[in-house]
Amino acid sequence: MMQAHRETLAKKAIQEQLTQYHGPVTEVEIRQALVRQGLRVHKTTIYRQLAALVSAGWATVTNFADGVTRYERQLQHHHHVVCRSCKRVEEVHMSNHLAKEEAKIARARGFTKVTHVLEFFGTCHTCARRQESH
Amino acid sequence: MMQAHRETLAKKAIQEQLTQYHGPVTEVEIRQALVRQGLRVHKTTIYRQLAALVSAGWATVTNFADGVTRYERQLQHHHHVVCRSCKRVEEVHMSNHLAKEEAKIARARGFTKVTHVLEFFGTCHTCARRQESH
């Protein structure tokens, strides 16, 4: 008798966070958000749920080279601009510019299932202004 | 009396590794290479030298989302294709496709000093063949 996967409180809460937050979030941010709504969930559980959601294709992994993994409910493929100082994130959509580069790499080098990771970094206007004046 | 920075054995060896290896290397790989040539250098030293080389613009930092930082003597801006299973790396040069995207982001969103990070991932022919047959 095969047991179906179970609908647990933690799972629902994590999915809801990812849906509502709308942007790449870290495990810590998720946990704090759950605490704020009165739900204490262990980090192990969160990591395990996130891994499950990612391997189910429900969420995606992003990382901004700062040593923390972020998770996102990504409805359509997109990129981000991240402010180097305040870490503010905005979505960047661009019509698939890189599809032909991927195809070229596949053809020329014998790679299959070629994908890409593209992120932009910059200084947002608020931080730029603050930095001028100091 | 201002002391100039000193030419040390470790520094020279690390720079030579980066020059010869020609590809993004981790601290561990560098240290092992130095050991192989009879030089025991502490990881702290390597990290500190790498940080210095990066901030001097002599080396660049890359990371392939596997939790390890790689360093590279990057003579001209380029990207990489990384095999998802064997981690083989090849350089990808593309005439700056993304410059106009960066400019657009700067203009439309008020970001300054916009740069990008782009890496390709795929399965190399060797690994693809191995995976078929199992």
Added chain:
DNA sequence: TGACTAATGCAACCGAGTTGCATTAGTATT
């Protein structure tokens, strides 16, 4: 109501990278 077992919590661990501090060794000056 009870049995089964997926999901959770916890402690202990791992590995990358960093920090404070005493020691070593380039470099400049005599």
Added chain:
DNA sequence: AATACTAATGCAACTCGGTTGCATTAGTCA
């Protein structure tokens, strides 16, 4: 060559993100 100065190193101890093994809790089905 001897000395003084201090940049660079080594080391131990630590931080932090993430994982693992295992006992306990709690959905789900009969």
